[in-house]
Amino acid sequence: MKAMGQPNRILILFAHPALEKSRINRQLIRAVRETDSITIHDLYEHYPNFHINVKWEQELLLAHDIIVFQHPFYWYSSPAILKEWQDLVLEYGFAYGHNGTALQGKKVLSAITTGGSKQAYCRQGHNYFTVRELLTPFEQTARLCGMEYLPPFVIHGTHQLREADQIALCVEEYRTAIAALRDDVVDWQQLPQHLYLNHYLYANKLTNNPVNHSVEPSLHVQ
Amino acid sequence: MSNENLFFQAFVYLTAAVITVPISKRLGLGSVLGYLIAGVIIGPFGLRLVGQEGQDVMRFAEFGVVMMLFLVGLQLQPDLLWRMRMPIVGLGGLQMIANVVLLSGVGLLLGLSWQTALAISLILPLSSTAIGVQTLTERGLMRTPGGQSAFSVLLFQAVAVIPILALLPLLAANPAVDQAAAQTGLAGWQQTLLVITTVAGIVVGGRFLMRPVFRFIAATRLREIFTATALLLVVGITLAMQAVGLSPALGTFVAGVVLAESEYRHELMSTIEPFQSLLLGLFFLSVGASIDFNLVLGQPLLIVGLIIGVSIFKSGLLIGLGTLFKLGLSQSILFAFALVQGDEFAFVLFSFAAQSNVLSENLAGILVAVVALSMLLSPLFMIAYDRLIEPRFATASDEREADEIDDNENPVIIAGFGRFGQIVGRLLLANGCSITVLEHNPAQIELLRRFGWKVFYGDASRIDLLYAAGADQAKLLVIAIDDSEKILEMVDLARKHFPGLKLLARAIDRRHAYELIRREVDVIQRETFSSALDMGVEALKLLGVRSYRAHRAAQTFRHHDEEALHDMAAMAEDDSALMARSRQLSEDLEQILQSDEREMDHEVDRAWDLLAQQQESQ
Numbered sequence: 001m002k003a004m005g006q007p008n009r010i011l012i013l014f015a016h017p018a019l020e021k022s023r024i025n026r027q028l029i030r031a032v033r034e035t036d037s038i039t040i041h042d043l044y045e046h047y048p049n050f051h052i053n054v055k056w057e058q059e060l061l062l063a064h065d066i067i068v069f070q071h072p073f074y075w076y077s078s079p080a081i082l083k084e085w086q087d088l089v090l091e092y093g094f095a096y097g098h099n100g101t102a103l104q105g106k107k108v109l110s111a112i113t114t115g116g117s118k119q120a121y122c123r124q125g126h127n128y129f130t131v132r133e134l135l136t137p138f139e140q141t142a143r144l145c146g147m148e149y150l151p152p153f154v155i156h157g158t159h160q161l162r163e164a165d166q167i168a169l170c171v172e173e174y175r176t177a178i179a180a181l182r183d184d185v186v187d188w189q190q191l192p193q194h195l196y197l198n199h200y201l202y203a204n205k206l207t208n209n210p211v212n213h214s215v216e217p218s219l220h221v222q
Numbered sequence: 223m224s225n226e227n228l229f230f231q232a233f234v235y236l237t238a239a240v241i242t243v244p245i246s247k248r249l250g251l252g253s254v255l256g257y258l259i260a261g262v263i264i265g266p267f268g269l270r271l272v273g274q275e276g277q278d279v280m281r282f283a284e285f286g287v288v289m290m291l292f293l294v295g296l297q298l299q300p301d302l303l304w305r306m307r308m309p310i311v312g313l314g315g316l317q318m319i320a321n322v323v324l325l326s327g328v329g330l331l332l333g334l335s336w337q338t339a340l341a342i343s344l345i346l347p348l349s350s351t352a353i354g355v356q357t358l359t360e361r362g363l364m365r366t367p368g369g370q371s372a373f374s375v376l377l378f379q380a381v382a383v384i385p386i387l388a389l390l391p392l393l394a395a396n397p398a399v400d401q402a403a404a405q406t407g408l409a410g411w412q413q414t415l416l417v418i419t420t421v422a423g424i425v426v427g428g429r430f431l432m433r434p435v436f437r438f439i440a441a442t443r444l445r446e447i448f449t450a451t452a453l454l455l456v457v458g459i460t461l462a463m464q465a466v467g468l469s470p471a472l473g474t475f476v477a478g479v480v481l482a483e484s485e486y487r488h489e490l491m492s493t494i495e496p497f498q499s500l501l502l503g504l505f506f507l508s509v510g511a512s513i514d515f516n517l518v519l520g521q522p523l524l525i526v527g528l529i530i531g532v533s534i535f536k537s538g539l540l541i542g543l544g545t546l547f548k549l550g551l552s553q554s555i556l557f558a559f560a561l562v563q564g565d566e567f568a569f570v571l572f573s574f575a576a577q578s579n580v581l582s583e584n585l586a587g588i589l590v591a592v593v594a595l596s597m598l599l600s601p602l603f604m605i606a607y608d609r610l611i612e613p614r615f616a617t618a619s620d621e622r623e624a625d626e627i628d629d630n631e632n633p634v635i636i637a638g639f640g641r642f643g644q645i646v647g648r649l650l651l652a653n654g655c656s657i658t659v660l661e662h663n664p665a666q667i668e669l670l671r672r673f674g675w676k677v678f679y680g681d682a683s684r685i686d687l688l689y690a691a692g693a694d695q696a697k698l699l700v701i702a703i704d705d706s707e708k709i710l711e712m713v714d715l716a717r718k719h720f721p722g723l724k725l726l727a728r729a730i731d732r733r734h735a736y737e738l739i740r741r742e743v744d745v746i747q748r749e750t751f752s753s754a755l756d757m758g759v760e761a762l763k764l765l766g767v768r769s770y771r772a773h774r775a776a777q778t779f780r781h782h783d784e785e786a787l788h789d790m791a792a793m794a795e796d797d798s799a800l801m802a803r804s805r806q807l808s809e810d811l812e813q814i815l816q817s818d819e820r821e822m823d824h825e826v827d828r829a830w831d832l833l834a835q836q837q838e839s840q
Contacts, residue, residue, distance in 0.1 A: 017770055018768070018770075018771060019768055020767075020768050020771065044768065044769070044770040045768060045769050045770065046769075048759075048769040048770040048772065048773035048774075049773055
């Protein structure tokens, strides 16, 4: 457990199979610099043949307070390596089950980018389900491990994000989000009332990126 | 008709064997019966091509039995022998005690003197190791529980012959001189000391002296000198054992067990094996020739009655013992039938007993005939087992065999344990697979042994050595030697002799790989391909390519190159055509890798929800 007043230690598990072609994720991951309290773990770079070092991964988890799964949203889920990581690292007896309490009390954040816009993720949209519905496997995984699943950080409509200043806004929003989580300036009680972490930040005037907010934020409060 | 000419005799024996044995084998009677029948045919009561000198031939041919026990010893590592101590002492000992008690009782009832009855009860139940082991091995029954038990009893008997030899003179009405003492002219305690010294000498010599000697000989790379050394070893032990009045077979058996741990195990087996089989054949021939049919025809009822009585008594007792040791009925019957025949040692012991006046000459003659005829009949028992008994228990014995763990031979043979074979071997060992390793460089073996590797000496491209290493029972043969011609030779040999064996071959270069592909080798691995590809990946990464992409590119490259390899192997060995094809293929590859890059583009940047986005923007 971290000492009082210390910043939260954040582990970003980053999964992108072809970062060299990425426009958004590359900039996002560059925006959060590695510091004493932020570890960026590039899974595809580290395990090109999917041979995951379970022991080491578990030690990494233990050394951090907030775990971020950052990845593009492929087929309503993560790229393959993150699933492999979950299957191997979140072992019985470590993450869940009898004596599996190693991760209890930690927080989990999904930070994803989707090609489709926010409107595509609703009953009337092409994807029918909402992002929160589609992310339930991640949410329940966190719950089973005794971790708190935060509202996700989502950047929608990456196909339409062409303008450099638009992208810059998203990047700045992500930087702010990670910094807020690290510095513990988030109201943890109020946060779960928002669908997305983005909404919380916007509502609290921490960011001014309107990209995700073409619909009234109040509509999303559950 | 007998001719003193050695070549004529050799011609007679060889002709008899060459004609009779294949016929007998074809009829499913086994080689032993073939040899015995051939012996009867050429013997004094057949064509009379061999006469009294048959006895001398037999003495010489007994050396085949000595060699057989050496080979049996080589197949038994000391720890395996130690694990078999219960059946050897328990089954063997009980078998002998029960026989002595029951048979001598019968003898006393028949009015024999107690000395005679005891002598007969000791000698008659002995079973022939030569016939037992040969028939069991020929039928592949050696590793069954029944086969193992039979072998244990034979082993016990081989040891028991020594005290029996010592005991017989004491039974004599007017004791003759102790035979062993007569040979060496030593007092009892000196004799005992000499025996212990000799056996200890074999163990210590085998352990510490023979390995450097074989290493030195192997380094000369002269095959015939290695053969000569192996023969010298067996002959030398035989002489030494005879000198101290012990069974040579026992001596070579001990030497075999000691050398079973050494790296020269398979090479020794394959070297001695041909001599052993020929001499053993000769031995069976002379047994057949030595059966005195005059005696048999003189008292047919007595002899036939004795044979039947002894056979029933012996097998009944053994089945009982087998059941006691929980072998199950089918295996107990196998155990009994493998041991039903009399022992060749009985010939020696009966004549020795007759000399010592324990038995009358007439009785000894009758008993020798009974033993010889029982040897003639024993293959029939095995045939009866094969045809009548085993099929009834087919399912039961199948289950049993599945439980048997093959102690001796490993499922994987690795030929060549240099840079290449070692990596394969280490991976297999680390995953708990047991391997047999063959290596032909004595210096390399020495080095590997120092690191604790169990490696055997031998040129793995020789088929007999592969047999000795258990290639007929193995699943995989990994050919990891570095001589491209030899690899091809081995592939051809292995394909021909071991069709069930999967072959994994090291390809030295591309051309060599073509050859291997044309031979349809199961797994072909170019020796430098994978490591070079790995280095290519590292180079790409240093140039700034993401490691997953470099990894994928290498996989694509590997796949394409292997396809091309098979493609080109199918083409005629026409250089210009190959060149053109090779150029074409590398252009293809470039295209594939670049289009792969474009596909990635789609895959990642304009992913599955592209459609959704298009719809929205409409």
